[in-house]
Amino acid sequence: MVDEKQDPILDDDLLTETLDNLPRISVPGVLLPQIMDHVMDEHIKGQVRSVFFPFYLFGLILLFAALSYLLPSDLSWSEFGKLLFSAPESGLLNHFHNMLQVCWYVIVVQEARSTLVEGLPLFVGIFVVFGIGFFAIRYWIRWMHRSSEERS
Amino acid sequence: MTRTPLQIPVFLVCWVASIAAMAVPVANATPNEDKPLNGSFEMIQVERGRVLNHGYFSFNKIMIIDGTVQGGLVCYGGQTTIRGTVTGNVTIIGGMLEIDQTAEIGGKIVTLGSPFVGPELPVDRHLDIPLKKPFYPGEIDFIEKLKRSVARVIITFLFSGILLFLIPHRVRQTGLEIRTDWIPTFFAGALTLVVFVFCFACSTIFFGYPVGALLFLVFALLFLIAGLFGLVGVLEAIASFVSRFLPSGWSFIHALFLACILFEILSLLPWLGLLFQWIALALGLGGVLLTRFGSNRDWFTHKKKVWLG
Numbered sequence: 001m002v003d004e005k006q007d008p009i010l011d012d013d014l015l016t017e018t019l020d021n022l023p024r025i026s027v028p029g030v031l032l033p034q035i036m037d038h039v040m041d042e043h044i045k046g047q048v049r050s051v052f053f054p055f056y057l058f059g060l061i062l063l064f065a066a067l068s069y070l071l072p073s074d075l076s077w078s079e080f081g082k083l084l085f086s087a088p089e090s091g092l093l094n095h096f097h098n099m100l101q102v103c104w105y106v107i108v109v110q111e112a113r114s115t116l117v118e119g120l121p122l123f124v125g126i127f128v129v130f131g132i133g134f135f136a137i138r139y140w141i142r143w144m145h146r147s148s149e150e151r152s
Numbered sequence: 153m154t155r156t157p158l159q160i161p162v163f164l165v166c167w168v169a170s171i172a173a174m175a176v177p178v179a180n181a182t183p184n185e186d187k188p189l190n191g192s193f194e195m196i197q198v199e200r201g202r203v204l205n206h207g208y209f210s211f212n213k214i215m216i217i218d219g220t221v222q223g224g225l226v227c228y229g230g231q232t233t234i235r236g237t238v239t240g241n242v243t244i245i246g247g248m249l250e251i252d253q254t255a256e257i258g259g260k261i262v263t264l265g266s267p268f269v270g271p272e273l274p275v276d277r278h279l280d281i282p283l284k285k286p287f288y289p290g291e292i293d294f295i296e297k298l299k300r301s302v303a304r305v306i307i308t309f310l311f312s313g314i315l316l317f318l319i320p321h322r323v324r325q326t327g328l329e330i331r332t333d334w335i336p337t338f339f340a341g342a343l344t345l346v347v348f349v350f351c352f353a354c355s356t357i358f359f360g361y362p363v364g365a366l367l368f369l370v371f372a373l374l375f376l377i378a379g380l381f382g383l384v385g386v387l388e389a390i391a392s393f394v395s396r397f398l399p400s401g402w403s404f405i406h407a408l409f410l411a412c413i414l415f416e417i418l419s420l421l422p423w424l425g426l427l428f429q430w431i432a433l434a435l436g437l438g439g440v441l442l443t444r445f446g447s448n449r450d451w452f453t454h455k456k457k458v459w460l461g
Contacts, residue, residue, distance in 0.1 A: 057310060071299065111279070119362030
């Protein structure tokens with residue numbers, strides 16, 4: 001028979017004692033994925049908060065500043081921003097630039113903006129009709145997914 | 153995997169080399185030049201005295217209207233000359249429009265990125281939306297190109313980092329969908345892209361009506377939100393792939409940083425870069441559609457999707 005009180009490790013181990021005194025919580029298996037998801041989310045958030053994110057960002061900004069020093073440009077920030085969107089090497093962004101230009105024009109130029117206001121009632125009408133259609137289909141699909149007992 | 157003292161210098165060398173590789177000059181990078189109209193354009197003419205009892209839609213054609221079109225006229229590209237009568241709206245997108253003094257237009261004229269020659273009309277009759285083409289020098293300096301690449305990487309890295317911090321679960325779910333079911337995701341995304349293109353085309357056709365511009369704005373907003381969210385999903389998927397080759401102790405941020413650089417390098421490849429961007433857009437939109445913006449719930453039943461096995 002082993003006398004546990006004679007065990008020099010267990011006898012003085014405060015951690016074991018603390019753990020023994022903790023209330024036992026049983027977690028239902030169903031909740032485990034949610035807990036794991038939460039743990040992973042917190043882990044990712046912690047990584048973004050870590051020193052590496054600002055470190056890399058700072059490194060890139062330093063590199064950009066060094067390049068700007070080597071090749072000073074007379075472009076303003078807004079012009080440079082536009083260039084980033086519309087430069088030929090930007091690929092798809094170059095194509096999206098046209099879409100964004102139309103949106104910008106329609107919002108900023110007053111004459112074009114007046115057409116937006118003019119079209120608002122019809123747009124709201126279309127939105128309401130499509131909204132009703134969407135919810136009707138959703139209700140129908142949910143109804144189909146219910147079992148026959150639930151339906152009755 | 154154990155960490156060796158050489159890993160950090162090797163990583164830094166790779167980082168500097170990869171950023172330098174971004175500045176490789178892109179061949180034939182002058183897509184904004186105007187294409188001259190030549191004999192390859194098909195010509196359609198409505199002769200004087202002839203009456204069309206319907207509207208007309210043309211794509212990259214030379215249209216000459218001397219007679220009467222009873223309806224609207226929508227032209228994508230090409231050159232349109234009106235000397236006769238059009239009873240409906242005239243909408244020209246990415247083409248050229250010439251209206252003679254003798255022409256009679258019953259509806260509204262809309263020119264979207266199309267040069268216009270003709271009498272000056274009030275704004276309620278003629279809505280002209282110019283698409284300015286920024287000036288590009290023929291040869292861009294190596295450092296200028298590098299500077300732009302670095303600026304794009306900064307924006308991509310910052311945006312994806314912020315989104316990962318704010319909605320990590322949704323971004324992870326979208327990335328997981330792209331990584332695991334990439335074939336259905338790609339096809340779903342490609343289909344979504346086709347639907348968006350169709351919606352944009354329809355809304356530009358309706359620019360002559362007041363609701364057209366509003367529809368265009370809403371579609372553009374939806375496309376922008378879905379595209380940007382999908383892009384971060386794609387970056388998450390690339391980062392997860394890259395993290396396999398990183399030492400075990402290195403966090404996800406290193407992988408995300410490398411993914412942003414890899415994305416920029418691949419985008420800069422001549423021809424293949426644009427193809428890669430289209431594929432990435434399709435995968436991103438597919439991920440957004442199949443996971444309902446990363447919530448992993450069904451669009452209609454709101455049921456949570458469960459991974460089997």
